[in-house]
Amino acid sequence: MKRIARSTLQTAVNLVFFAVLGTAVLASTYFMTHDAIVKSEEGEKLKLINQIVPTALFDNDIIRDTLTIPASELLGTEGNTVAYRARLKGEPSAVVLESIAPDGYSGKIWLILAVRANGELAGVRVVNHRETPGLGDYIELPKSPWIKGFDGKSREEYKDADWKVKKDGGKFDYMAGATITPRAVVKAVNKTLIYFEQNRVKLFAVNEPKKEETK
């Protein structure tokens, strides 16, 4: 009995040793790569933002000039999202919003939009979607320039009835065989612009210096 207990204990100690060793290796790798990971994630975000907000439009640290937006029906979001504010010489020039089109052909389509201070769209990109490859995926930029059709459009130029695909009497192109996808995107973009109109002042409000920073 004693022998069994002894060998069990030995086995347990052995396993614990390897667990501790593994954790130590992981922890040190984490600390070694953490800065680089944060940097590359920010770089990637900035690359995406730069695609839709021309660099000439801002001179602030857009990655850190953020505003947390609560879930909104107009944006189609179910949780908090982050808006990035572009400012030129302190004046608000554009805001980057996340939005979700809930009614794509295969579920949600995640969008990122940049709206200029005057309500004009600076650009729209699809971040994530599950539309049929080769059919509904022309909303992605590498596949087709369709999404650039939103550039420069505003609710001043197009009234509510125009924010539809041409098949439904609106102003936006679509490709035959995949109408549901662009229909969902156009609708979501319009709703995001409505959200922008309703919250324009709030969106550009300068952040109060955060309490954490003064600590």
Next chain:
Amino acid sequence: MNLQEFKEITHNGVWKQNPGIVQLLGMCPLLAVSSTVVNGVSLGLATAVVMALSGACIAPIRSYVPNEIRIPVFILIIAVLVTVVQYLMNAYMYGLFVVLGIFIPLIVTNCIVLARVEAFASKNSALPSALDGFAMGLGLTAVLGVLGAMRELVGKGTLFSGIDLALGDAAKDLVLHVIPNYKGFLIAILPPGAFIGLGLIIAGKNWLNLRAEQKRKSTAPATPLTSPEAVQG
């Protein structure tokens, strides 16, 4: 480890016991990421690195691990190595990391890694174990690459699309549009394309094996001096 051993281990991993088309282990990433050459080869290489490292790490400690807990210890070590690779890719190859995403952590569950550790590294010393892991990984990479090329070519008419994610923006020009204005053939990109492609590759390998055997049989009776085919074979 002598040259003969080296040759044998490499030959086993890359061809004779190829994990992708002979052992048929590691199917999960094989089918999921092989939609393009770049994806397939990248995940294959990541797996090869993990397999080489896990062979090298586990072989030296094999005598200290009690038999009863060797599987949990091996899995623990493999999981640590995979996570390290994941951190490194996240830090220094972000674009590729985003593409491969969920499949990097899934290397842990890829049974080929544990299979080689259990079958080889737990019985051999560090250097041959590392080589075995790496050769097996290369074999898998080769299959993923070929399958990726087939699916990409048939499905999209391109080769090496997305290579800029792996090698930086400068590599963008390396993308080959083999068939211009190709409308695409969807099924090759979707999961069934992976099954069909894999089936074709396995059939191809079996055919090559069969042909090699027949050739050996037909040339065996002849002496090398009188038969030119024998010299070629």
